Amino acid sequence: MARILVVDDSPTETEAFRSVLEKHGHEVLNAENGADGVAVARQEKPDVVLMDIVMPGLNGFQATRQLTRNPETKHIPVIIVTTKDQETDRVWGKRQGASGYLVKPVTEARLLSEIEAVRAVDE
Numbered sequence: 001m002a003r004i005l006v007v008d009d010s011p012t013e014t015e016a017f018r019s020v021l022e023k024h025g026h027e028v029l030n031a032e033n034g035a036d037g038v039a040v041a042r043q044e045k046p047d048v049v050l051m052d053i054v055m056p057g058l059n060g061f062q063a064t065r066q067l068t069r070n071p072e073t074k075h076i077p078v079i080i081v082t083t084k085d086q087e088t089d090r091v092w093g094k095r096q097g098a099s100g101y102l103v104k105p106v107t108e109a110r111l112l113s114e115i116e117a118v119r120a121v122d123e
Contacts, residue, residue: 001025002047002119007037007063008081009055013104017050017081020108026115034058038066041073048115051098053082053089061096068097077118081106 004026006017018028029044031037034051035058041049049067053060060080067073079100080093090101099118102110 001027002115003027003029003044004115005029005031005037005041005044005046005049007031007034007040007049007055007060008052009033010052013052017111020111024112034060034063037063038073041067041076042070045073046076048118049076049078050081051078053080053084053093061092064093064098065096077121079114079118081111 004021006014006028008014009032014030021028029040029046031040033055037049037051051060051064060082064078064080067076067078077099078097079102080098081102081104083104085103093101099121100114102114
């Protein structure tokens with residue numbers, strides 16, 4: 001299965017993702033903010049990154065841009081997972097290089113399907 005990095009400042013959200021992902025055999029890494037997320041992704045080279053947007057310091061858009069524009073990490077698909085549901089946010093996320101965009105709350109089936117979709121493109 002996949003190694004998935006969850007970048008979210010909410011311990012509740014992080015645990016919810018961890019529970020679903022581990023139940024389906026994925027290994028879960030986590031970071032509590034954008035800067036740590038970029039550092040963990042560079043170090044660990046996960047298969048997929050689930051990125052929140054609203055976080056202290058480096059936000060998810062900025063972190064996504066850093067990951068998708070860095071030669072070391074640009075191959076890692078980033079799925080933005082956020083409460084921000086405006087079309088402008090979706091467009092901006094794609095412009096930063098995100099492979100997918102999900103709005104919280106996310107169903108288990110939708111989350112797993114999006115992860116499979118971005119991994120299929122990557123393979």
